[in-house]
Amino acid sequence: MKFSSKKIIFTTLPIALGVFLIWYSLSKLKPEDIEAIKNSFRTANYWWVACSLFLGILSHLSRAYRWQFMLDPLGYRPKFANNVMAVLVAYLVNLIVPRAGEIARATTISKYENIPFEKAFGTIVSERVADAVMLLGIIGLAFIFQTELLSSYLFSEDDGSSGYTYYFLAAMGMLGVVFIWLIRKSKHPFAIKIQNFVIGLIQGIGSIFKMKKKWAFIFHTFFIWVMYVLMFYVVTFALPETTHLAFGAIIVGFVVGGLSMALTNGGLGSYPIFVASALTLYGIDENPALAFGWIMWTAQTVMVLFFGGLSFLVLPIYNKEED
Numbered sequence: 001m002k003f004s005s006k007k008i009i010f011t012t013l014p015i016a017l018g019v020f021l022i023w024y025s026l027s028k029l030k031p032e033d034i035e036a037i038k039n040s041f042r043t044a045n046y047w048w049v050a051c052s053l054f055l056g057i058l059s060h061l062s063r064a065y066r067w068q069f070m071l072d073p074l075g076y077r078p079k080f081a082n083n084v085m086a087v088l089v090a091y092l093v094n095l096i097v098p099r100a101g102e103i104a105r106a107t108t109i110s111k112y113e114n115i116p117f118e119k120a121f122g123t124i125v126s127e128r129v130a131d132a133v134m135l136l137g138i139i140g141l142a143f144i145f146q147t148e149l150l151s152s153y154l155f156s157e158d159d160g161s162s163g164y165t166y167y168f169l170a171a172m173g174m175l176g177v178v179f180i181w182l183i184r185k186s187k188h189p190f191a192i193k194i195q196n197f198v199i200g201l202i203q204g205i206g207s208i209f210k211m212k213k214k215w216a217f218i219f220h221t222f223f224i225w226v227m228y229v230l231m232f233y234v235v236t237f238a239l240p241e242t243t244h245l246a247f248g249a250i251i252v253g254f255v256v257g258g259l260s261m262a263l264t265n266g267g268l269g270s271y272p273i274f275v276a277s278a279l280t281l282y283g284i285d286e287n288p289a290l291a292f293g294w295i296m297w298t299a300q301t302v303m304v305l306f307f308g309g310l311s312f313l314v315l316p317i318y319n320k321e322e323d
Contacts, residue, residue, distance in 0.1 A: 040239055040291030048238040049299050052231045056303055059227035063087050063127075066220035069213045070123035071115070078113035081318060085311035086112075092308025095266040095301070102128070112319045130217070134225045135258065142255040145248030229254055235296050241288035242279065249282040257296070266304070271297040 064083035071078065086108040090101035106121035183191045211217055232254040236242040245253075253275050260274035261267040267274075272293030279289040 037287050037291045037294070040241075040288055041295065044238045044291070044295055046238065048234050048236075049295060051234045052296075053299055053303050055227045055231045055234065056300065057307075059224045059231070060084065060087055060091075060307075062220045062224050062227070066217055066224070067123065067127065069211060069217040069220075070126055071120075073212065074115075074119055074123070076113065076115050076119075078109055078115065082109060082112050082315070085315050085318075088304075088308045088311040089315070091304045092312065095304060095308075098265055108315065112315060130221045131225075134221060138225065138229070138251065139255050142248075142252045145246075145251055228258075231300075232257070232296065235292065235299070238295060239288055239292055241284055242292050245279070245282060245284070249279065252281070253278040257293070266301055267297055 061084060064080065064087045067083050067087070068078070068080070086105045089108050090105035092101075093104040094101035102121065102124045106117050106124055109115050109120050110117040183194050186192075229251070233250050236245050236250065256278040257267065257271050257275040260270040263270040272290055275293035275296065276286060276289035279292065280286055284292075
């Protein structure tokens with residue numbers, strides 16, 4: 001019963017947080033603000049939204065195709081259609097139960113292709129290592145493009161806080177070095193978990209370069225993440241206020257939106273708020289910034305619900321016919 005309670009909390013808490021963020025965001029809006037956002041929805045160019053969804057579909061197809069490069073060395077050749085539908089089901093499950101999509105994906109391909117669950121799940125973990133490296137790289141780009149903005153905000157001498165900021169960053173750097181040293185020397189179970197995680201991360205990256213079709217795998221990894229960024233980028237043309245956003249603003253908005261997905265199920269409530277807060281740093285008014293965030297989130301969520309739900313229904317029918 002105790003485990004069941006934890007599971008319920010783990011599932012419902014992110015949804016509750018998302019609902020709270022939606023309520024909090026709407027409660028701060030005046031009637032004229034709500035009307036302005038509605039007007040943005042009415043006048044948006046949804047051709048660009050459709051283009052974004054098409055790019056999203058391409059990324060999912062590429063992810064399903066890339067998965068085969070991990071399964072090949074294990075001696076498995078699942079049908080491409082099953083790979084695609086397993087990936088889409090995983091995205092659907094993630095909207096309901098955070099981080100459960102990987103388990104659902106491995107379970108699905110195991111059921112319909114007779115691939116042992118642990119082997120399928122292992123390939124998915126290795127994929128996530130590659131995706132983590134790409135995400136870190138894009139976050140690095142975001143910091144590079146936002147350096148001037150951060151510098152003017154953090155190191156402004158107008159309020160005399162510049163020196164304190166430098167001291168704070170230096171102290172944080174020293175604490176980071178001490179933390180790494182303690183983790184490396186410690187035998188505490190928590191420290192050992194961190195050590196094993198880092199070792200697994202390094203080994204996962206190394207296994208990619210030992211792969212027979214490593215360059216094809218790397219190409220698809222880059223392709224997937226380029227599609228993700230382009231999905232965000234093309235929607236900026238849907239609203240006149242966001243059409244002329246600089247590339248740096250797009251990268252920062254994409255990263256902030258992506259990180260918000262970890263807070264709630266599929267970014268429920270958090271995605272529009274986080275994206276809007278990023279875009280306002282670049283001179284976009286709050287109302288069109290919020291409208292952009294909601295349009296982007298709604299389009300992605302509807303796509304996952306439709307194709308994920310369709311895959312869930314089609315999988316048993318498709319595999320029954322194949323049998």
